[in-house]
Amino acid sequence: MTTRSSRPETSEALRLHQSRDEFRAKNHEDSSGDEKPAVAPCWCISKGMAGMNSQTSGLARAVGFDFEFKDTVMKFPWNCLPVGWVPRSKDVLRDSRVLNGEPPRLVISCGRHGIIPALYLKKKLGKSVFTVHIQDPKMDTSGFDLVVIPKHDDTRGPNVYLTMGALHYVSPEKLSEAARSPEAAALTSGRKTTVAVLLGGKNGYYSFSQADVDHLVAKLKRVTAGGDVHLAILKSRRTPDEVAKRFEAEFADDHFVWNGEGENPYFSALATADYLIVTGDSVSMVTEATANGRPVFVHHLTETRPARRFRRFHEMFEEAGITRPFHGDLADWTYTPPNDTPTVAKLIRERMGIE
Numbered sequence: 610m611t612t613r614s615s616r617p618e619t620s621e622a623l624r625l626h627q628s629r630d631e632f633r634a635k636n637h638e639d640s641s642g643d644e645k646p647a648v649a650p651c652w653c654i655s656k657g658m659a660g661m662n663s664q665t666s667g668l669a670r671a672v673g674f675d676f677e678f679k680d681t682v683m684k685f686p687w688n689c690l691p692v693g694w695v696p697r698s699k700d701v702l703r704d705s706r707v708l709n710g711e712p713p714r715l716v717i718s719c720g721r722h723g724i725i726p727a728l729y730l731k732k733k734l735g736k737s738v739f740t741v742h743i744q745d746p747k748m749d750t751s752g753f754d755l756v757v758i759p760k761h762d763d764t765r766g767p768n769v770y771l772t773m774g775a776l777h778y779v780s781p782e783k784l785s786e787a788a789r790s791p792e793a794a795a796l797t798s799g800r801k802t803t804v805a806v807l808l809g810g811k812n813g814y815y816s817f818s819q820a821d822v823d824h825l826v827a828k829l830k831r832v833t834a835g836g837d838v839h840l841a842i843l844k845s846r847r848t849p850d851e852v853a854k855r856f857e858a859e860f861a862d863d864h865f866v867w868n869g870e871g872e873n874p875y876f877s878a879l880a881t882a883d884y885l886i887v888t889g890d891s892v893s894m895v896t897e898a899t900a901n902g903r904p905v906f907v908h909h910l911t912e913t914r915p916a917r918r919f920r921r922f923h924e925m926f927e928e929a930g931i932t933r934p935f936h937g938d939l940a941d942w943t944y945t946p947p948n949d950t951p952t953v954a955k956l957i958r959e960r961m962g963i964e
Contacts, residue, residue, distance in 0.1 A: 651676040651715040652730075656722040659846055660775070660893035664743050665717045667778030668757075671954035674715055679707050681726045692721060693748040697728045712738065715961070719743040728752045739961050743776060754960065757953055759892065761921035770956065773947035774896035774926065784880040784901055792874035793881045796865050798839035804832065804939070805882035806840055807875075807898060808856070809890040810847030814916035817852050817888075821910045826859050828908070828937035829886075833864070838939075840864035841878050845894070886935050892922050899931055902946045906935035 651672070653665035657680035669676035682688070687701040699705040708726060712734055718727035724746050731740045731752060741755045745762035750769055758764055760771045787793060797803050806829065811817050832838055840860055844853045844867060857866045867874060879885070885898045889907045898905045907923060926932040931944045 650674065650711065650713050651717060652679045652713040653677065653717050653719075654679045654681055654723040654726050655719040656680065656682055658720070660891055661719040661723070661743075663778070663893050663897070664776045665719050667950055668717055668741070668743070668776050668954060668957075669715070670778050671950045672715065672957050673954075676717075677710075677713075679726070681707055682722050683725060687725075688722075691748075692724050692746065695725050697725060697732050697752075699726065699729050701725055714738060715957070716740045717743065721746075724748070739957065741957060755953075755957065757949075759922065761918055761925050770949075770953060772949040772953070773929070774899075774922070774949075775893040776950045776953065777893065777897045777900065777948070778950060779876070779879060779897050779900035779948075783876060787876035788880035790872075790874075790877050792872055793877035796841040796874055796877055796881055798865075801837055801839040802883045802939075803839050803841060803881055804884045804886060805878040805898075806842040806856075807878070807885065807887045807894055808842065808844045808848045808852065809888040809894055809910075810845060810849055810852070812847065812890055814912055814914055814919060815890040815910040816913050817849055817890075818911050821908075822852055822855055825888075825908050826855070828935060829860070831937040832939060840866075841874070841882065842866045843873075843875055843878055844869065845891075847890075884939050889919065889923060892919070895922075895926070895932065896947065899926075899944070899946050900948065902944065904940060904942055905932045906939075907932050908935045 651669045651674035653662065653669055653676050655661035655665060657678065662678060666676055682703050683695065683701050684703045687695045695701055699708050708730065714737070716727050716730050716738055718724060718740070719742070724742065727740050727742060730738055740753045741757060742753045743757045745758050745764045746756065747764065750756040750764065750766040753768065756766065756769045757776065758769055758771055759774060829840060833840060842856050842860060842864065857868065860866055879898065879901055882903060884904050884906065886906045886908060887895050887898045889895065889909045895905065895907060923932070929944070930942065931947065933940070
């Protein structure tokens, strides 16, 4: 029985209560022989948002599977109902054809719109597919083989693994490669301190109001007032055009402001920045910003409705000494970058019998 706790745990991630052998006996064909199952493609199923794609593809890469994105959106009225009430059918999707093709061996779903397609595939394919869901499904988790949930969410269960922040694939190797790229050279300026500014945007909980923009601009000008700091400002797909234009107008003459053209220097910014300032509207973006172990400051946006999960996430990272709120000053501290992706990938491979 899946339960929902009243507050997130901050101890080590939950150990799954089923052993590898127990899990196989219940969910998979007999694997006592020496022959390992063939590795077939992985489907990464979600609404297709950047943060979700980053998590699903990052985990697929860590497992060692080729993957294909499958963007799924539920149609009316199913998109308005609690997900537990929605039939496990592809007919609830706006375009069910997205699930056509060679059946996958591994399904990694993320977010509300990825739940039903994953459960439908599990119902259809049974033991021949291993299903992993990322993020709190807010329902009974027993329909999945594994559910990966950040500690700041509430759902708990015997097949639930808790993570510190979001899964990602910002590995040391990826950062090392990004640090040598042409984009990395464009972000830095001589001996000046490089500060990466990662801009998110509006979502269901936050606006990116004029006041939010004014406060961030003022604090960045305070940071750069001494002339020894070089900003590398990067927008995301969710950044409103008027916000991006404002930062370009304020800082493009003396700093790097990415206008969306050419190669996205996101990973180069993570690799080369001495400090990072991130808007607090994305768990994925904040978690990825910590991958290099550099000081990460969070600029909190105005809530349009209570963002309790986001607040718990930020409180957890602050209490762990990973991030700090951005008040217009820089400071140095150290921490161990959170990255549960390799551990979760190893668990999946063991459970699938390919480790």
